[in-house]
Amino acid sequence: NAGVTQTPKFRILKIGQSMTLQCAQDMNHNYMYWYRQDPGMGLKLIYYSVGAGITDKGEVPNGYNVSRSTTEDFPLRLELAAPSQTSVYFCASSLGKGNGGYEQYFGPGTRLTVT
């Protein structure tokens, strides 16, 4: 059981470039999330999904897009990268129901620098 995996671990982008951050989970969780963590700050929700084919915006969605074609995968797309998107990105998943439904499992993160 690998849990939540993310690739790449590190990436440097030039301003205006695009990239996709990959996230996959093997726990058959319905809910998946993307957060960003800026230095010295808590995590902010970018997008989330409650199941395949269903996505919705979080607190800070501008400059990002997501898709959820399968239960396992939840890629995050950055179009026209800007320095303000320099951050550490975490993907998470949860069962989404029951008393333990809020418990989220996090991937190891992707550290992105835009210069």
Add this chain to the structure above:
Amino acid sequence: GDSVTQMEGPVTLSEEAFLTINCTYTATGYPSLFWYVQYPGEGLQLLLKATKADDKGSNKGFEATYRKETTSFHLEKGSVQVSDSAVYFCALGDTGRRALTFGSGTRLQVQP
């Protein structure tokens, strides 16, 4: 909207000292409350949780009690170790999105 406020760090303690990290929240309804820990270079791991008022979550010697009357969920440990050095995040569960709202984190440094 929902929010979580944590005490600012860093908190520096000697080994075997008593630890308290304060956390208060603002939310509608009855959210679940969590403490997550982030070790250097790693993702977040769930440390403990409480799903209703007066519940006490505990794990690895850490404890926190869900206090609805004071809207608090303070983290405590009786005797910290160097290996407890990490960033600790308080969070509450959003009943609608099943997402988490995080505090800004508190860095704990334990010296031998």
